[in-house]
Amino acid sequence: MHALEYLYPMRTFLITSGTMEKPNVMTADWVTPLSLNPPLVGAAIAHKRYTKKLIDEYGEFVVSVPTIELLKDVWIAGTVSGANVNKAEKLSLTFVPSKKVKAPSIKECQANLECKVVNAVETGDHVLYVGEIVEVTHEDAFKDKPDVKNYKFILHVGFGNMFTTNSSEIFKA
Numbered sequence: 001m002h003a004l005e006y007l008y009p010m011r012t013f014l015i016t017s018g019t020m021e022k023p024n025v026m027t028a029d030w031v032t033p034l035s036l037n038p039p040l041v042g043a044a045i046a047h048k049r050y051t052k053k054l055i056d057e058y059g060e061f062v063v064s065v066p067t068i069e070l071l072k073d074v075w076i077a078g079t080v081s082g083a084n085v086n087k088a089e090k091l092s093l094t095f096v097p098s099k100k101v102k103a104p105s106i107k108e109c110q111a112n113l114e115c116k117v118v119n120a121v122e123t124g125d126h127v128l129y130v131g132e133i134v135e136v137t138h139e140d141a142f143k144d145k146p147d148v149k150n151y152k153f154i155l156h157v158g159f160g161n162m163f164t165t166n167s168s169e170i171f172k173a
């Protein structure tokens with residue numbers, strides 16, 4: 001087992017890049033909050049991803065929050081490279097225009113965080129893109145707190161093809 005697998009389960013997200021005309025989407029576990037003010041989020045993208053090429057070209061990306069119903073598409077987005085195929089045609093996800101970036105948002109996702117790259121840090125075989133969140137769109141029911149009673153988010157159990165989801169139980173600290 002790789003040392004990093006001890007950090008799992010991890011939440012799984014989608015990252016869109018490119019443009020509405022030529023969109024791409026990949027799956028990413030390695031997404032992390034970095035700053036409240038300004039709102040910054042980090043995404044670690046391997047050098048060999050087509051997504052990296054598109055983020056370098058446009059300086060923008062969107063972090064989309066999928067639920068477990070989208071697992072089939074999340075798996076395709078995470079196993080097929082947009083370098084070889086137009087993934088948009090293989091997926092049943094709907095790309096919709098974002099408000100402040102060229103990279104599209106995903107209609108079926110519960111939230112879309114539109115990001116502009118403010119820094120890129122080389123981290124071994126990945127690049128940590130630091131994105132400033134310039135706009136967020138979300139489901140109406142999602143505006144107060146993430147709704148873990150009604151939404152089943154995607155948790156990656158470890159490296160490989162096993163996933164789980166959140167429980168609707170709430171424990172107060």
Ligand SMILES: Cc1cc2nc3c(=O)[nH]c(=O)nc-3n(C[C@H](O)[C@H](O)[C@H](O)COP(=O)(O)O)c2cc1C
Binds near residue numbers: 077
């Ligand atoms: C659940 C899951 C999580 C993943 N997390 C990441 C990640 O955080 N960073 C990364 O570079 N690749 C990650 N990948 C791999 C990419 O999603 C995958 O290589 C994808 O095909 C890249 O697409 P692209 O070449 O079109 O950018 C993940 C794959 C899966 C299935």
